[in-house]
Each structure stands twice: as C-alpha cells, then as structure tokens.
Amino acid sequence: MISVSNLSKSYNGVTVLNIESLDIPAGESFGLVGNNGAGKTTFFSLLLDLIQPSSGYIKNKNIIVSESEEWKPFTSSFIDESFLIGYLTAEEYFYFIGDLRGQTKADVDEFLKQYEDFFNDEILQKKKYLRDLSKGNQKKAGIIAALIGKPDVVILDEPFANLDPTTQIRLKKIIKDLDENTGTTILISSHDLIHVTEVCKRIVVLDKGETVKDIQTSQATLEELEAYFNK
Amino acid sequence: MFKRFIALEWKQFSRSSYFQKGIAIKILLALGALYFIGMAAFMGVTGYFGIQKFMPDKDPITVVNNFVIYWFLADMVFRYFLQQLPVLNIKPYMVIPIKRSTVIHFLLGKTSVSFFNFLPMFFFLPFSITSLVNGDYLVINVVAWLFSMLFFTLSINYLNFLLNKNNKVFYGILTVLVAAGLLQYYQVYSITEPAGYFFNTIYEKPYAVVIPLLLMVMLYRFNFKFIRKDFYLDGAISKETKEVHTQELTWLNRFGKVAPFLKNDVRMIIRNKRPKQVLFMSFLFLFYGVIFYPQESYQDMPAFLAFASMFVTGGFLMSFGQLVPSWDSEYYKLLMSQNIPYREYLKSKWSLMVVAVVISFILSTPYIYFGWDIFGMIAAGALFNMGLNSFITLYGGVLNQVPMELNVKAKAFSNTQGFNPTQLLIALPKIFGPMLIFYLPYKFINFETGIICLAVSGVLGLAFTNFFLNQIEKVYQKQKYKTIAAFSEKK
Numbered sequence: 211m212i213s214v215s216n217l218s219k220s221y222n223g224v225t226v227l228n229i230e231s232l233d234i235p236a237g238e239s240f241g242l243v244g245n246n247g248a249g250k251t252t253f254f255s256l257l258l259d260l261i262q263p264s265s266g267y268i269k270n271k272n273i274i275v276s277e278s279e280e281w282k283p284f285t286s287s288f289i290d291e292s293f294l295i296g297y298l299t300a301e302e303y304f305y306f307i308g309d310l311r312g313q314t315k316a317d318v319d320e321f322l323k324q325y326e327d328f329f330n331d332e333i334l335q336k337k338k339y340l341r342d343l344s345k346g347n348q349k350k351a352g353i354i355a356a357l358i359g360k361p362d363v364v365i366l367d368e369p370f371a372n373l374d375p376t377t378q379i380r381l382k383k384i385i386k387d388l389d390e391n392t393g394t395t396i397l398i399s400s401h402d403l404i405h406v407t408e409v410c411k412r413i414v415v416l417d418k419g420e421t422v423k424d425i426q427t428s429q430a431t432l433e434e435l436e437a438y439f440n441k
Numbered sequence: 442m443f444k445r446f447i448a449l450e451w452k453q454f455s456r457s458s459y460f461q462k463g464i465a466i467k468i469l470l471a472l473g474a475l476y477f478i479g480m481a482a483f484m485g486v487t488g489y490f491g492i493q494k495f496m497p498d499k500d501p502i503t504v505v506n507n508f509v510i511y512w513f514l515a516d517m518v519f520r521y522f523l524q525q526l527p528v529l530n531i532k533p534y535m536v537i538p539i540k541r542s543t544v545i546h547f548l549l550g551k552t553s554v555s556f557f558n559f560l561p562m563f564f565f566l567p568f569s570i571t572s573l574v575n576g577d578y579l580v581i582n583v584v585a586w587l588f589s590m591l592f593f594t595l596s597i598n599y600l601n602f603l604l605n606k607n608n609k610v611f612y613g614i615l616t617v618l619v620a621a622g623l624l625q626y627y628q629v630y631s632i633t634e635p636a637g638y639f640f641n642t643i644y645e646k647p648y649a650v651v652i653p654l655l656l657m658v659m660l661y662r663f664n665f666k667f668i669r670k671d672f673y674l675d676g677a678i679s680k681e682t683k684e685v686h687t688q689e690l691t692w693l694n695r696f697g698k699v700a701p702f703l704k705n706d707v708r709m710i711i712r713n714k715r716p717k718q719v720l721f722m723s724f725l726f727l728f729y730g731v732i733f734y735p736q737e738s739y740q741d742m743p744a745f746l747a748f749a750s751m752f753v754t755g756g757f758l759m760s761f762g763q764l765v766p767s768w769d770s771e772y773y774k775l776l777m778s779q780n781i782p783y784r785e786y787l788k789s790k791w792s793l794m795v796v797a798v799v800i801s802f803i804l805s806t807p808y809i810y811f812g813w814d815i816f817g818m819i820a821a822g823a824l825f826n827m828g829l830n831s832f833i834t835l836y837g838g839v840l841n842q843v844p845m846e847l848n849v850k851a852k853a854f855s856n857t858q859g860f861n862p863t864q865l866l867i868a869l870p871k872i873f874g875p876m877l878i879f880y881l882p883y884k885f886i887n888f889e890t891g892i893i894c895l896a897v898s899g900v901l902g903l904a905f906t907n908f909f910l911n912q913i914e915k916v917y918q919k920q921k922y923k924t925i926a927a928f929s930e931k932k
Contacts, residue, residue, distance in 0.1 A: 258778040262922050282780045292929065293775040295705065297712040297847065301687045309701035310780045337684045339712070341848070 211236040211363065211395045212257070216266030219252055219419075227252045227419040229266075234397070234412075236362070239389040241410030241427075242399040243435065248416040250399040251289070254367050257397075258287055270363060286311075286361035288352040288369070296341030300333045300351045303340055304358065311359030318358060325354050328380045345372045353381065357388070364388070365397045370405050378405065385409045403439070407432045446547045474556060478563050485567030489575060502572055502586070502644060507637035513593060514618070516557070520601040522721045524557050535672070545668050549599070549661060558598055565590045585647035592653035599660035607667065685712075702789030709768060713847040716768065719760045723797070726756025727804055730819070734811040743888065746815070747879035747895065748872060750822035751830070753805050757797035758826055759871065762834035763841065765790045766917070770844040770928040777925060784914050791831055791910065798826045814888065818879075821895035825875050828902025832909040833874075837867030839917050842927035 214232040218225060227249040234240050242250050255261045257268055259275045267274045270281040287293070295303055308318035322334065332347050333354075340348060349372050356364055369385075370378050386409055388394050400406040406413060407427055415423035415438065423438065425431055492501040534544050569587045572578055603610040624630040643649040690704045710716040733739050733749035740746075761768075765787075769776055776786065802823040809816045878898050883891030902909070917924075 258774075260774055260777060260922075260925050279782075282778070285778075287778055289774065292772055293778075295772045295775070297709055298705070299685060299687045302708070306701055306705060307779070337686060339685055 211238070211271060212397075213269045214266070215269075217256065217263055217268060218265045219249075219256060219261065220264045225264075225419055227256070229253070229419075229421055232414070232421065234395060236395055237389075237393045238412055239385065239396045239410045240398070241406040241413040242397065242416060243401070243403065243406055243413060244399075244416035245439075247418070249419040250416060251367055252419075253416070254287070254289060254365055254397070254399065257365060258285070258289070281363075283311075284362040285365070286356045286359070286363070287365035287367075288349075288356040289365070289367040291345075291348055291352070293356075294340045294348055294352055297339050299339060300336065300343075303351060304355055307355045307358050311361075313359050321358060322354070325384070328354065328377065328384060330377065346374060346377065349373060350377065357384075360392070361394070363395045363397070367399050368401065369398060370400055370402050382409050403432060403435045407435065443543075443547055443550075450551070477560060481560055481563035482567055485564040486571060488564070488568045489571040501576065502578070502583075503637075503641055505568070506640035506644060507633070509590070509640055510633055510636035512561075513597060516561070516594070517597050517601065517604075517614075520557055520597065521604055522718050524555060524601055541669065541672050542665075545665055545672070548668065549602075549664055552598055552602060553595060555598065558594055561594045562591065579647075581647045582644055585650040586644045589643050589650045589653045592650070592657045596653060596657045596660050599657065599664050602664050603660070603667065696789075696792065698785050699789040699792055702786055703792065706768075706789060706793050709847065714849060715845065715847050716761070719764075720757065723756030723758075723760050723801075726752055726760075727801060729753050729756075730805070730808055730811070730815070734808070734815055743818075743883055743891070744876045744880040747818055747822065747891070748876050750815070750818040751825060751871075751875040752822075753808070753819050754798050754801040754823040755826045755830055755871075756801065758794045758831060759834055761797070762790070762794050762831065763838055763867075764845065765835060765838040766924065767838070767841060767843060767845040767928075768847070771847060773925060773928045777921065783917060784910060787835065787910060787914055787917065791835060791906075794831045794834070795827050798823050798831075817892045818895075821879070821892045821899070822875060824896045824899030825878070825902075826899070828899030828904075829874065830871055832902065832913065833867065833870055835913050836916065839913075839920050839924070840867065842920070842924050844928045844930060 212232075212234040214229050216231070217227065217229045219227040226247075242253065244250055252261070256263055257270070257275065259279075262276060267276060269275070270285060273281045275281050295306070298306065304318050304322060305315055308315065308321075313321070322329075329350060333343075333351050336343070340351060343351070349369070353366060353369055356366065369381060373381060382405060385396060385398070389396060389409070389411070396410075398406060398410060411427055413423070413425045413427055413431065413435070414421050415425075415435070423435075425434065488505070489501045492499065492504050496504060565587055569583050573580060573583050600610075600614075604614060605611075621632045625632055643652065688708060690707060693703050693707065694700050696703050710720060729752040730749050733746060739749075766773065802820065805819050805823075806816075808819055875895060879891040879895045881891075882894040
C-alpha cells in the first residue's frame with residue numbers, strides 16, 4: 211500500500227530522516243516508535259505531502275504523494291490540533307469532514323453512533339466550539355473524524371497521548387476492530403510501548419531518522435523494545 | 442514590583458515575532474500612527490481659527506463642547522473594535538508572592554498607555570493653548586476643561602475594558618446608545634443638546650472637573666473589583682466559553698461543491714474576533730464616497746472619483762481577500778491533507794468576496810443622491826471589483842504567509858499579523874487600475890465611455906473566471922510547502 215524509497219529529509223544540511231526502503235502492505239497495522247527527534251512526525255508529514263522530501267519519494271497506492279493529489283480521497287489523518295477547526299462545534303466539524311469525503315449528514319450521524327462509548331458524552335451536543343474543549347476531548351474528535359468515510363489509509367500521530375485511561379482502552383479496541391474487520395491500513399506513532407505493541411502487528415523503531423528495528427509483533431516484542439530503549 | 446513588570450513587558454515586546462519582522466513594516470506603522478497624530482494636532486492647532494472663521498458669531502470652545510459627544514461616542518465604537526486589551530499573562534503571577542492588587546493595578550495601568558488615549562490629547566492640548574493665547578478665556582477654566590477631556594477619555598478607556606469583558610455592561614450600553622440614536626433620529630428627543638449643555642457647564646464651572654474625575658475613578662475601581670473577583674484560574678483568565686449552537690446553514694447548499702467551504706467561511710466570520718473586525722472596517726468603506734463626492738475640488742478630477750467609487754463597494758473584498766489564505770492558517774495542514782480540491786477552496790473565497798461586493802453595492806444605493814453619474818461610477822467600480830479586483834486580491838493573498846490568530850483582535854498600529862510589504866505592491870494595480878481604465882477613455886472620448894470601459898473590464902474579468910482561478914490555483918499550489926511551514930511557525 212505504502213512504499214518508501216530512498217526517502218530523505220534534511221534541513222540546512224542536517225539529515226533528520228533517511229529511509230532507504232520501507233513497504234507497508236495493505237491492511238497492516240503499522241506502529242512507529244522512537245524518541246523525540248527520531249523523525250516520526252517528519253515521516254508522517256512527508257507521507258501527507260506537508261513537507262517536501264530532500265530526495266526519494268513515498269508511494270501511496272502507487273501514487274507518488276508529492277506529485278499527484280490522487281491519494282487524498284482514500285487517505286485520512288490526525289496529526290495534531292492544527293487538524294481541527296477551532297471555531298466549529300464537533301458536529302459541524304464531523305459534517306464538514308463528511309462533506310469532503312462524500313458522506314451525507316445522515317451517513318455521518320449513523321457513523322458517529324458506534325462511537326458513543328468512546329465519546330463518553332463529552333463531544334456531541336456539548337454546545338461548545340472545538341477550541342474550547344479539553345486537549346483530550348479535542349483528540350477524541352480528531353481521531354474519530356479521521357475515520358469518517360472509510361478511508362483505506364489512516365494515519366494517527368500519538369493517538370494515545372492526552373487521553374484518559376478509559377479512553378485509551380476504548381481507542382485500542384477501536385483500532386483493533388478496524389484492523390481485524392476492515393482492510394484499513396493503519397499507521398500509528400506512539401511513545402507508549404505497551405499500547406503500540408498491543409494494537410500493531412508490526413513495529414518499526416526510528417532513531418535519528420533511520421530505521422533501526424523492524425519487528426513483527428509477538429509475545430517477546432515488548433521486552434525487546436524495552437531492552438532497546440533502556441540504553 | 443512595577444519595575445519588574447515593565448522589564449518583563451519590554452522583553453515580551455522586543456522578543457515577539459512581529460517586532461523582529463521587517464523594518465519596512467515598522468516604518469509604515471509608525472507613519473500611520475504619525476498620520477493620525479498629525480491630523481489631530483493639525484486640527485487642534487487650526488481648530489480655533491477655523492471655527493472663528495466659519496462661525497464668527499460663535500465661541501470656539503462652545504462649538505467643540507456641542508459636538509464633543511459625537512467624538513466620545515465614535516471613540517467608544519472604535520475602541521471596542523480596534524483597541525486590543527493588553528492582557529498581562531497573570532497565570533504565572535498567581536502562585537508567587539506578589540499582591541494581587543499590584544498585578545491588577547499594573548494591568549489597568551497598562552491599558553492607560555494606549556495610542557487611543559494619547560490621540561485626543563494631540564487635539565485638545567494645542568486647541569486649548571491656541572484658545573488661551575488668542576481668545577478671551579480664563580486660564581483656570583480652560584485648564585480644568587482640558588483635564589475634564591482627559592478624564593473622559595480615560596473613562597472611555599476603562600469603560601471599554603468592561604464592554605469587552607462584561608456582557609451585561611455591553612448590552613446595557615448598547616441599548617442606551619441605540620435608544621438615544623432612535624430618539625434623535627425620529628426627533629423625539631435630541632441627546633446632543635443636553636450633552637452640549639453638560640460639557641459647557643463643565644467648562645464654565647472649573648470645579649466641575651471633579652465629575653469626570655470621579656467617573657474615571659469609579660470606572661477604574663469597578664474594573665478593579667471586576668478583575669479582583671475573577672482572579673482565579675477559572676475566572677478572568679479562563680477563556681470565555683459561551684454556549685453555542687450548531688448552525689446548519691443549509692441555505693448555502695445551493696452553491697453546490699463550494700457549499701462546505703462557504704459554510705465554514707460564514708461561521709469563521711461570525712465566530713471570531715478578527716474577521717468581525719474586518720467586517721466592521723469594510724462597512725466603514727461604504728462611506729468612503731462621502732469624503733470625495735461632495736467636494737468641489739474633486740469634481741474636476743474624475744479619476745479620483747473612480748478610485749473612490751471602487752473603494753465604496755470593495756471594502757470587504759480587499760480587507761478580507763488580502764488575508765486569504767491566512768484566515769485558515771490555524772488549520773491549514775488539515776485543508777492540505779484532506780480530500781479538498783484547491784480550486785473549490787479558492788472559489789469559495791472568491792464567491793464570498795463577490796457576494797460582499799453585491800451587498801455593498803445594494804447598500805450604496807443612497808449615493809444616487811449625488812447624481813446618476815456618481816452612481817454609474819459606483820456600479821462600474823463594483824463590476825471592476827467583481828471581475829478583476831477579486832482575482833488580483835486573491836493572487837496577492839498567497840504572497841502573504843503570516844499566520845493569524847483568528848480570535849484575537851488586531852491591535853491598532855502595533856499588529857503586523859497578516860501584513861506584508863508585497864501587499865503594497867499588489868495594491869498598486871488595485872488602486873491605479875480603475876483610475877487608468879476610467880481616465881484614458883474619459884480623457885480621449887467622454888465620461889460615459891470611461892464608465893463603460895471600467896464596467897466592461899469587470900465583465901471581461903468575470904467571463905474569464907475559470908482562467909483566472911486556474912492561474913491563481915497554480916500559484917497557490919506552488920507556494921504550498923512554504924505556506925504550510927510559515928503557518929506552523931510559533932506565533
């Protein structure tokens with residue numbers, strides 16, 4: 211689904227990302243871990259064509275993302291709060307995203323029903339603008355909005371940060387559901403090794419812009435990761 | 442303690458991003474401020490003689506007193522829209538050992554050092570001096586009067602703080618003003634007469650200076666109490682969260698593909714402080730013609746009239762359009778990674794501008810009073826705005842890559858958010874375009890041909906809408922990464 215070749219990004223001569231090749235097959239749940247500055251967000255930004263690669267390219271379903279916009283209809287993401295429109299209510303935001311993804315208002319309402327638990331009564335009909343919600347609740351709205359319209363590729367940057375424990379557990383369930391019951395390719399970055407090993411079938415560790423580990427998740431993965439980061 | 446606050450304020454000012462921006466902008470802003478100061482000082486210096494010359498049978502100070510109420514009202518309105526309240530970030534001071542009252546006094550004191558408070562003094566001070574030197578006034582009266590004016594100005598300053606922070610005060614004052622305006626309009630009761638009488642009495646009885654002084658002190662204390670009461674995390678410094686309702690705006694669906702964006706733009710304008718400010722400013726543009734049309738001297742310079750006519754309907758178009766795409770800077774990454782065709786996005790902005798021109802044009806019908814020639818010019822100017830100016834403005838917008846905080850008022854004369862010298866260059870064709878298109882045919886053929894040419898240029902522009910939008914889209918696409926990077930810079 212996603213293939214990376216000779217991708218690099220440097221700022222003023224300092225290389226912040228350098229991935230020779232990486233293939234993520236369709237339907238995989240892919241986890242990206244690494245310390246601050248490892249290049250996780252840079253990678254996602256390149257994948258979304260928000261920054262230009264210094265060399266190489268990323269293909270999303272055989273479309274080179276920096277050359278064509280055709281990947282947009284089937285790709286969806288939530289990176290940070292700048293993906294929210296602060297002056298909209300949550301409903302208005304969901305309908306707006308729905309509009310962009312060819313979903314009617316009724317479709318969106320129907321879709322949102324399955325996430326009532328996840329929202330925990332803190333998102334819908336709150337009569338508040340998104341900018342006035344707490345960080346955690348903003349994140350909830352952003353993550354769910356990224357799932358509207360059955361995208362083939364979903365990209366979430368640090369989805370577990372800022373969420374309360376109950377919501378984290380519910381989010382894990384949502385991601386696992388998505389992974390097992392649909393063909394969605396899911397890309398997640400996280401600082402939480404436990405969560406990421408739990409929901410991702412494959413984990414790649416980035417360090418200073420390079421891939422240092424590429425693991426198919428198993429019982430031993432968490433230990434392996436902990437050992438690696440405990441350096 | 443105050444000294445330390447001032448040191449911190451200075452650091453905040455000198456290290457803020459706008460301070461570190463180009464020197465050209467700073468000079469321009471300084472020039473703008475100097476212009477207003479110069480105007481006020483000029484009126485102050487010449488005011489006395491002017492009134493004497495045009496109203497020889499009246500006393501200059503009495504004349505000023507009769508009209509000063511309008512100045513204070515206008516001052517209030519301008520402040521409400523333009524004066525950004527200098528908010529001291531009080532959170533860090535809450536837990537360290539500084540008396541709350543010190544912080545509040547500093548906060549309120551800071552509002553007093555505003556351009557809006559100095560400006561009137563540039564008028565009143567020279568006016569008082571020239572009156573004293575040339576007129577037959579008592580020093581004590583004039584000095585007391587001058588102080589009264591200063592106290593009234595500061596009272597408005599503190600009142601503005603309350604107007605911004607307290608809805609009860611805001612709606613209370615608004616009701617009083619609207620009621621007074623209506624009474625005046627329907628000639629039931631004229632507020633200006635007693636107001637004039639009031640100000641004249643203050644002048645005649647120097648000890649009456651205590652009235653504005655008390656008013657000022659009272660408002661200050663009221664402010665103080667208001668802030669003191671709310672000096673908690675969940676009080677004054679918490680963001681106000683009003684209950685809001687989801688607005689469907691289904692009537693916009695008729696615009697088809699552009700509808701989702703239009704809906705957002707409408708919501709953006711009505712829900713954020715900065716765009717509301719632009720809306721207010723563009724309303725003022727409607728009155729631009731009032732300055733030009735009645736003056737004899739411009740009647741022989743129709744090119745200037747063409748320029749003014751373009752401004753009458755182009756206020757929103759220019760002040761809103763020059764900040765596309767900055768309006769969406771807060772969530773630009775979303776727009777760039779979502780399933781959004783750039784063209785629809787641009788077209789939505791363009792449609793909004795065109796609709797605004799149409800509305801402004803409808804509102805400008807009273808200009809028929811100045812004759813059909815003038816109104817014809819306004820109509821032609823409106824067509825020019827829709828067909829050409831809109832595209833030029835959109836094109837200029839992309840050169841402007843300054844992130845904008847939507848829900849923060851632009852501060853008069855110190856805010857460069859969303860302002861860029863290249864915009865001045867882009868402004869040239871906007872200003873001289875209509876002048877030339879009108880003037881050349883007018884000079885060589887006649888007035889009507891000039892108007893027709895201006896109108897036709899707009900119609901042609903509209904006919905090539907797709908072409909222009911495609912070109913603009915290309916420029917926007919090209920600048921995409923730069924724009925994203927600029928918008929994600931820390932403010």
